[in-house]
Amino acid sequence: MSRLGVFVCHCGENIGATVDVTEVAERCKHMPGVAHAEDYKYLCSNPGQNKIKQAIEEHQLDGVVVAACSPRMHEPTFRRAVTDAGLNAYMCEVANLREHCSWVHEKADSTTEKAxxxxxxxxxxxxxxxxxxxxQVPITRSALVIGGGIAGIQAALDIxxxxHKVIMVERSPALGGHMAQLSETFPTLDCSQCILTPRMVDVSRHPNITLLTYSEVEHVEGFIGNFKVAIRKRARMVDEDLCTGCGECLQKCPTKNVADSFNEGLSMRRAIYVPFAQAVPNIPVIDTENCRKFQGKKCDRCAKACPTKAIKFDQKDQIINVEVGAIVVATGYQVMGTERFPEYGYGTYPxxxxxxxxxxxxxxxxPTQGVIKRPSDGKEPETVVFLACSGSRDAAKGVKYCSKICCMYTAKHAMLLKHKNHHAKAYVFYMDIRSAGKNYDEFVRRAIEEDGVKYIRGRVSRIYxxxxxxxxxxxxxxxGGEPVEIKADMVVLASAALPNHGQGELAQKLHVGTDPYGFVxxxxxxxxxxxxxxxxxxLAGACQSPRDIPETVGQASAAAAKVTALLSRSHLAREPxxxxxxxxxxxxxxxxxxxxLCETACPYQAIGHEEIKDRNGNVLKTVAKINPGLCQGCGTCVSLCRTKAIDLHGYSNEQIFAEIMSL
Amino acid sequence: MRIGYYPGCSLTSSAREYDESVRAVCEVLDLTLVEIPDWNCCGASSAHVASEELALSLRARNLALAEAAGLDEILAPCAACFSRLASASVELADNPQKCQAVSEVVGMPYSGGVKVLNMLAVLERFKDEIAAKTDQSFRHKVACYYGCLLVRPTKVAQFDRVEDPQSMDQIMAAAGAKPVRWSSKTECCGTGLSTITRTELVANLSGRIVADAAKREAVAIVTACPMCQTNLDMRRPEINQKLQEEHRIPVLYVTQALGLAMGIDPQRLGLHRNMVPVELPEPEPEVVTTDDDDED
Amino acid sequence: MSSISHHDRQTTSLANKIQEVTGVALQNCYQCGKCAAGCPVAGDMEMPSCQVLRLLQYESPDYDRRVLESESIWLCLSCDTCHSRCPQTINTPKVMYFLREEAVRQGLAHPKSKDAQAFHKAFLGSVARHGRLHEIGMLMNYKVRTGHLFQDMTLGSKLYQKGKLELLPHGVKDKAAVKKLFKRTTGNKE
Structure with missing residues (x-):
């Protein structure tokens, strides 16, 4: 016969005002197997926990039920308490009288009965x-960082x-992400590349970091502390060990009309290219979709020009398998293209x-060495209109959220325009100015008060x-809604920040959740x-939601701290x-x-099979086998098993049935 | 091919030339128009001043009549009629309860399956035939004017794109015309104001459209809406007075323009009924592409 | 200017009625002004659409009245430009329609709206009688109602010359069906 203790908590008024707690304790005393029951104002407090410990000793209890708030809140607290008193932690259970009873019912006898x-x-x-x-699960003490923008760079460097060893995977040929594309950064107007480049070099030189650019995560399996990741290292067609980065090949490439994505399509690049001058690594890539050689034409000018014979047209994609204990997702964002704006010309106005x-x-x-020009004719625009909230906070365009960075960068853009061309006129259409942040609002005021940027509160209905x-x-x-018409030379859309392309597929590979917009x-x-x-x-940075550089860096360091804490141990304790x-x-x-059947049904790929053999090695039977390191205790296999061969520790069929039968 | 036909009140009187040209062009395209027997007025903008129910019922009676006649698609050339009938069709589609309620009022069963098409949506299906039935000599620069009701509200119109639509441009291009790129395609001509004594505003709104078309060097404005045609054509004296300019650019129904391109007798197209005389200049000479151009 | 206190809020505000009848939730409007920016007649209104919606958001009797008495609600063209571009997909034309009807019901309609009301009456009268619109008949009726006897006279004769006006009405055959339909939906034959 068990000797159980029941402890009923008032949780101040939270339970006590609705449930007759004393009555509950009193009635529990008479339940079969209960040796002791009492109530207390706050069981989670130190004196409350001591009461439990004392009672265990005094009444020689072999099991404890705490009737209090949700087990999500204080189950660990009470389990620690019973362990202190010499019981096994899993001999303590929590009955949720708060969320499941007192908070959802009125004060009544029936409420107490339910309790x-x-x-x-x-x-x-x-x-x-x-x-x-x-x-106890052993931990692989290294980390994978996905994404080589400022978030990934910061996280990788900190880890x-x-x-700890870090493997960094970047999809594009070079590190830097969007931050490498930026001119100056708010609110200090310091040059983005100047502060970023040293960090990129640090990554490439760090003895603990293995940098894989032009690479993507192909496949992920495993679990915390024990991930197995397959990385596809795409063929650059350039031998990274032989290439010295001299740039001879770039000059000789006859294909000169490929839209340069680093310059957001505003200039042309060659088929063999380095994204930008300060790129890390400074190793070119052949864009096989545009290279003459790969389009079946005769050309090997780059190979001829290379002094170290580093061009390898026969290079193939490589799959690199790595094992890591932790993963940081830092995959950034993309911006909504102008084609998503029918009322502003569907992207047809250059x-x-x-x-x-x-x-x-x-x-x-x-592309213009810092001179503000316009795409159509290369002239310097005199009147530029900036549209904040382009696509953001626009439910009709599917983006209900505020993209957060636009108010600040729009003020910066208008300011830069005025600094570079004093005669230029800058207009900003806005709905609200959201400039919360250190020195942020001062920055916006400076644009208005000192640089004479004209702010107009309203959205733009149409551009033609x-x-x-x-x-x-x-x-x-x-x-009062008075129509305003401006004849502009150029219009800049502060277009919404969206989840990066490919984000959804990556999230699926990683089994991480996304929000309704597709952010992690x-x-x-x-x-x-x-x-x-x-x-x-x-996670770190704009893959979670739009954010600026200071926040991204802070978040990346926070993620790194979490990773470091995880990797500081050799083993990981998991719930049994x-x-x-x-x-x-x-x-x-x-x-x-x-x-x-369980093997295919398991959502965590935790079930395999094993063969039971006799001494001579003959297979007697094949049965399912569950990897306790991977099993999350969801119970899918238990409910599916036709012979009731599987049971869940702590939630056995016997326990569940006994609970139901007691009602 | 056959399709249900709902002319609507305008096409029997003030927009008679639209009806005449629709019939003439459809005959060339081998499209048989089956007029909905005993159709009634769609209620225009006035019906739901009296009651929403009246508005829905007037439209629904036409749909029910079409259904009874075995027509699952009907053509409503008048953009306003199209918009009203389509809104009822959309409202009643997949809504058996509403169908039931309205059937009782109308006194006829309606199951919700009749689809309403505007003139452009029908002509779009015949682009190849249009190209084949014209000698491509109608090389006129035309300004394709859609107005409001063909594209908005999008839920009702379910047609083309809401900004800078293309269907009419493509139809006219198939007939050999050179549609101009302009920005007033879906600007409102101001019809909604004709019922309130602010005709000067109508002249203002319609004037902007006429002036824009002229500025883009179009020789004709092409439309598929009797309201728009009336405002741009019939109100031309007020427009010119407002603009202090003498604009003589004619306003053709899309079927009138196509009819001309097909070589149909202008009398049959009702061109004599247009207020601004339809006098198109000699089309620009055809640019002959050399073999060299073709190769590169 | 009107001072707003909590007590001025009505239980049956216009905003409430609008939501009930049209399903349009005015609190969704965040006053971006995109409607006014694209409205062909915003410049001619004493208060453009966004301001009309703003006043209604207060749910105060004073502001509701100001809206109902305004000419703006009668200037709306129902061109749907605002609705098609609204980031919150607010059906402003539908609201304007409702406001006109409400203004008439409460006897607050702007004097300039009389013509519009007369037009709709004349129009519906013609449709109720013939099942289809008889333009001349309708126009004569309208002119008598409004007193604009000589407006557009020359235009009228021109239209007639062009064969664009029918002297005699061509109605539907089943007039009884139309009459019944009117009776069931409006409670009278109009």
Whole structure:
């Protein structure tokens, strides 16, 4: 016969005001198997926990039911307490009287009756609980960082600096991400590349970092501490060990008309190229879609020009398999293209550009060496209209959220225009100015007060071309909606930040959740902001939602701290609430018939099979086998098993049935 | 091929030339128009001033009559009629309860399956035939004017793209015309104001459209809406007075323009009924592409 | 200017009625002004669409009245440009339609709306009688109602010369069906 203790918590007024807690304790005393019951104001407090410990000793209890708030809140607290008193942690269960009873019902006798029922269920369960031990899983003490923008760079450097190995995978041929494309950064107007380039070099030189550019994650399996990742290293057609980065090949390539994606299509590049002058690594890539050689024409000019014979036309994609203990997702964002704006010409007006394109014009390394020009005729625009909230906060365009960075970069753009061309006129159409951040609002005021940027509160309804000008039709809502028409030379859309292309597929490979827009979802919006819904996989930067550089860097360091904490241990303790296939004496060996339906049904790929052999090695039976390291205890296999050969520790069929029968 | 035909009130009187040209062009295209027997007025903008129910029922009676006649698609050339009938069709589609309710009012069963098409949606299906039935000598620069009701509200129109639509441009191009790129395609001509004593506003709105078309060097404005045609054509004296310019650019129904390209007798197309005389200049000479151009 | 206090809020505000009848939720409007920016007649209104919606958002009797008495609601062309571009997909033309009807119901309609009302009456009268619109009959009726006897006279004769006006009405055959339809939906034969 069990000797159980029941402890009923008032949770202040939370439970006490609705449920007659004393009555619950009193009634529990008479339940079979209960040796002791009492109530207390706050069981989670130190004195409360001490009460439990004392009672265990005094009454020689072998199991405990705490009737309090949700087990998600304080189960660990109470389990620690019973362990201190010498019991196995899994001999303690929590009955949720708060969320499941007092918060959802009015004060009444029936509410108290329900509370008693809830306790009874747990009493019946604990009677059948068995002591369980945590599972120790070894940890592979290295990390994978996906994405080589500022988020990935910061996370990789922080993890590597703490002494752990990092593998960094970047899809494009070079590090830097969007930050490398930016001209100056708000609110200080320091040059983006100047502050970023040293970090990129640090990554490439760090002894703990293996950098794989032009590479993508192909396949991921495993679990926290033990991920197996296949990485596709795409063929550059250039031998990285032989290439010295001299650039001879680039000069000789006869294909000169490929839209340069680093310059957001505003200039042309060759078929063999380095994305930008300061690229890390400084090793070219042959774009096989545009290279004459790969389009079946005769050409090997780059190979002829190469002094080290580094051009390898026969290079193939490589699959690199790595094992890591943790993963950081830092895959960034993309901006909404101008073609998504029917009312602004569907992207057909060349002088309607995105903010990212404006950055390239404003950048000293850009297609115009930092002179603001317009795409149609290369002239310097006199009147430029900036449209904040282009596509953002626009439910009709599928983006309800604020893209967060636009208010600041739009102020910066208008300011840069005025700095570079004092005669130019800058107009900003906006809905709200969201400039919360250190020195941010001051920055916007500076654009308005010192640089004379004209801010107009209203959205623009339409843009069309007339007589070589762009007619911008807006309204001034501060003048009661009075129509405003501006004849502009160029229009810059602060277009919405969207999840990066390929983000959805990557999320599927990683088994991490995404939000309705496709951004990577955090485990908890407030308390676990850099963890994903999958243990051991963390996130940083704009892949979670639009954010600026300071926030991204802060978040990347936070993710790195989480990774470092994880990798600081050699083993990981996991809850032993896993499923197991039963074993029986020969000749039955197990109830499992080896149908292996469970293997295909398991959402965590935790089930395989094993062969039971005799001494001579003859296979007697094939049965399912569950890897306790991978099993998440979801119970899918248990419900599916036709011979009831699988049971879940801590939630056995026997326990569940006993709970139900007690009602 | 045959299709249900809903002329609507305008096409029997003030927009008679639209009806005449629709019939003439459809005959060339081998499209048989089956007039909905005993159709009634769609209620225009006035019916739901009296009651929403009246508005829906007036439209639904026409749909029910079409259904009874075995017509699952009907052509409503008048953009306003199209918009009203299509909105009823959309509202009643897949809504058996509403169909039931309206059937009782109308006194006829309606199951919700009749689809309403505008003139452009029908002509779009015949682009190849149009190209084949014309000698491509109608090389006029035309301004294709869609107005509001053919593209908006998008849920009702379910047709073309809402900004800078292309269907009419493509239809006219198939007939050999050179549609101009312009920005007033879907600007409102101001019909909604004709019922309130602000005709000067109508002249203003319609004037912008006429001026824009002229500026883009179009020799004709082509439309598929009797309201638009009336405002741009019949109100031309007020427009010219407002603009202080003498614009003589004619306003043709799309079927009138196609009819001319097909060589149909202008009398049959009702060209004599247009207020602004339809006098098109000699089309520009055809640009002959050399063999060299073709090769590169 | 009107001072707004909590007590001024009505339980049956116009905004409430609009939501009930048209399904349009005015609180969704965040005052971006895109409607006014694209409206062909915003410049001619004493208060453009966004301001009309703003006043209604207050749910105050004073502002509701100001909206109902305005000429703006009668200037709306129903061109749907605002609705098609609205980031919140607010059906402003539908709201304007409702406001006109409400203004007439409450006897607050702007004097200039009289013609419009007369037009709709004349139009419906013709449709109720013939099942189809008889333009001349309708126009004569309208002119008598409004007193604009000589407006567009020359235009009328020109239209007639062009064969664009029918002297005699060509109605539907089943007039009883139309009459019944009117009776069932409006409660009278109009």
């Amino acid at each position: 008693i029922d809830l306790v009874r269920l747990q009493v019946e369960k604990v009677k059948r609980n068995k002591p369980l031990d945590t599972i 590597a600096d703490s002494g 002088d309607v550009i995105t903010g990212l394109q404006f950055e390239r014009y404003a950048s000293a390394s850009g 071309e007339e007589d070589g000008k762009l007619i911008v039709k807006g309204a001034d809502t501060l003048l 979802a955090e485990a908890h919006p407030k308390l676990r902001p850099v963890e994903t819904t999958s243990a051991g996989i963390f 609430l896993v499923a197991e296939v039963n074993r029986k004496p020969a000749p039955q060996f197990s109830d499992c018939t080896g149908c292996l």
